């Protein structure tokens with residue numbers, strides 16, 4: 597599968613009147629941080645930001661992924677090499693997520709070989725998440741989110757209250773409903 601890639605940076609998000617950046621009506625400050633190469637997770641992330649009043653932040657690689665980089669059938673492609681190495685931590689383009697300002701961090705990514713792309717681990721290790729609530733979401737070609745969330749919890753279990761996470765393959769409406777329920781406290 598060769599994929600058309602467009603990793604252009606798009607940040608900022610809709611904010612309901614009367615709220616400061618990233619703040620929900622319940623007073624929690626929400627960051628929606630996501631990694632996306634072909635736009636699917638980005639669409640879900642925008643819906644989550646819209647529903648929560650959260651600040652949208654794109655996890656940008658220092659070197660963008662090309663279509664050839666994402667060729668999972670090629671054992672020597674960039675994604676294959678990175679994912680074969682548990683210690684791989686692809687560099688980030690910036691360090692401007694200001695995670696410390698937020699209470700709740702929605703963390704979005706595409707499922708790669710049933711896991712998080714390694715750059716999501718780079719992001720987790722670049723900031724201090726102590727005391728935060730982190731709620732994963734993902735898109736995929738059909739795999740569940742369970743294994744990747746299990747790995748996140750195993751690697752970064754200390755000091756973080758993890759949400760169960762949710763696969764958001766069913767479109768923006770589902771994403772909005774789920775995210776609104778999460779910040780209302782009735783769902784993770």
Ligand SMILES: Cc1cc2nc3c(=O)[nH]c(=O)nc-3n(C[C@H](O)[C@H](O)[C@H](O)COP(=O)(O)O)c2cc1C
Nearest residue numbers: 632633634635636637706708709710736737738739
């Ligand atoms: C390197 C790579 C590995 C993938 N591995 C899986 C997988 O294990 N299971 C799955 O269901 N989909 C897999 N996919 C499909 C992506 O998860 C899916 O297309 C996702 O929605 C892409 O998100 P994006 O457009 O935000 O980058 C993979 C895609 C790539 C590029």
